[in-house]
Amino acid sequence: MIAQRKDDHVQLAVEQQQQHSGRNQFDDVSFVHHALAGIDRPDVRLATSFAGLSWQAPLYINAMTGGSEKTGIINRDLGIAARETGVPIASGSMSAYFKDPDCADTFSVLRKENPDGFVLANVNATASVDRARRAVDLIRADALQIHVNTVQETVMPEGDRSFSSWVPQIEKIAAGVDVPVIVKEVGFGLSRETVRLLESLGVRAADLGGRGGTDFARIENGRRPLGDYAFLHGWGQSTAACLLDAQDAPIPVLASGGVRHPLDVARALALGASGVGVSGTFLRTLLDDGVAALIARISTWLDQLAALLTLLGARTPADLSRCDLLINGELRDFCADRGIDPRPFARRSGGLDVPHEMTGSTR
Numbered sequence: 490m491i492a493q494r495k496d497d498h499v500q501l502a503v504e505q506q507q508q509h510s511g512r513n514q515f516d517d518v519s520f521v522h523h524a525l526a527g528i529d530r531p532d533v534r535l536a537t538s539f540a541g542l543s544w545q546a547p548l549y550i551n552a553m554t555g556g557s558e559k560t561g562i563i564n565r566d567l568g569i570a571a572r573e574t575g576v577p578i579a580s581g582s583m584s585a586y587f588k589d590p591d592c593a594d595t596f597s598v599l600r601k602e603n604p605d606g607f608v609l610a611n612v613n614a615t616a617s618v619d620r621a622r623r624a625v626d627l628i629r630a631d632a633l634q635i636h637v638n639t640v641q642e643t644v645m646p647e648g649d650r651s652f653s654s655w656v657p658q659i660e661k662i663a664a665g666v667d668v669p670v671i672v673k674e675v676g677f678g679l680s681r682e683t684v685r686l687l688e689s690l691g692v693r694a695a696d697l698g699g700r701g702g703t704d705f706a707r708i709e710n711g712r713r714p715l716g717d718y719a720f721l722h723g724w725g726q727s728t729a730a731c732l733l734d735a736q737d738a739p740i741p742v743l744a745s746g747g748v749r750h751p752l753d754v755a756r757a758l759a760l761g762a763s764g765v766g767v768s769g770t771f772l773r774t775l776l777d778d779g780v781a782a783l784i785a786r787i788s789t790w791l792d793q794l795a796a797l798l799t800l801l802g803a804r805t806p807a808d809l810s811r812c813d814l815l816i817n818g819e820l821r822d823f824c825a826d827r828g829i830d831p832r833p834f835a836r837r838s839g840g841l842d843v844p845h846e847m848t849g850s851t852r
């Protein structure tokens with residue numbers, strides 16, 4: 490049952506990638522261009538650290554697969570791509586392993602192919618502490634993702650219908666495993682209120698997982714014979730909106746959902762993300778063009794991200810949070826409704842003001 494579901498998800502996610510309009514709310518975020526802000530490329534470092542974790546680059550392959558023969562092969566290739574490019578990688582939900590330990594290889598292959606890389610295990614919010622520990626052990630994970638996906642479960646024909654146990658269970662898992670716990674949404678977004686709650690539960694970082702890319706309401710509705718949940722397509726906050734909402738978050742935030750190219754990565758970092766996750770875009774590359782193409786694509790993204798930092802005058806990903814940003818369109822409306830002032834984002838750099846003595850101004 491789970492194995493078939495995982496195969497369905499892959500097929501429907503790739504179809505969705507092919508049909509996507511291409512636009513999302515990252516397009517409402519642009520950098521103010523300062524023509525003389527550029528620095529020297531050798532001075533740029535992509536390494537990032539947050540919640541006691543250190544990554545070579547602020548980009549990761551986010552949770553997708555495992556649990557069936559087909560998705561085990563995908564995990565093998567994703568593991569190879571992570572190893573070759575040095576980016577962290579998350580396993581897909583490991584629920585299938587608890588139900589059928591025979592599919593363990595479809596997950597452990599991630600670690601087998603990538604023995605020294607940063608690997609995240611993934612469980613749902615109803616997993617027992619014992620299962621969460623087993624998931625971590627199986628792939629010798631460096632961190633654990635707990636996915637929260639109430640919208641997906643609601644539309645999923647065989648999904649959960651009771652969610653009240655999730656909050657206390659997240660707290661138990663966070664206290665009961667030996668690695669940092671990151672809670673992630675799967676494409677509907679975490680609000681600032683949710684991020685605050687997660688901090689109080691002992692969660693170390695929040696992956697905001699917003700709208701704009703893979704839409705699991707649409708995927709699960711595609712698995713319903715009547716397709717009668719179409720009204721939930723597009724539910725939730727965009728990833729850019731979540732980042733703005735979580736400006737004063739008490740824990741580090743990661744951004745994922747609808748990341749299409751290196752400029753989206755830079756935008757998310759500039760909006761405060763410590764790292765940026767990609768799923769659908771990389772899955773499509775892998776399935777359409779193979780693992781060598783995925784390795785080339787991730788390598789190009791890292792190179793182009795460094796190029797963006799260079800022209801923006803940012804030595805590190807964290808430096809992007811001092812770049813001036815314009816927030817437009819619907820995203821600006823979101824800010825107004827949530828009490829976020831978008832104007833200070835356009836004046837963050839402060840460093841390019843020409844001193845009055847140089848202009849001869851007497852002001």
Ligand SMILES: Cc1cc2nc3c(=O)[nH]c(=O)nc-3n(C[C@H](O)[C@H](O)[C@H](O)COP(=O)(O)O)c2cc1C
Nearest residue numbers: 499502552553581582636675702703746747768769
């Ligand atoms: C085929 C597929 C399977 C997924 N399975 C999982 C999963 O098992 N656990 C999870 O936390 N997220 C899962 N996700 C969600 C992604 O991690 C991510 O949150 C979501 O796809 C939004 O990112 P994107 O727009 O870059 O695809 C899956 C995504 C895809 C495309």
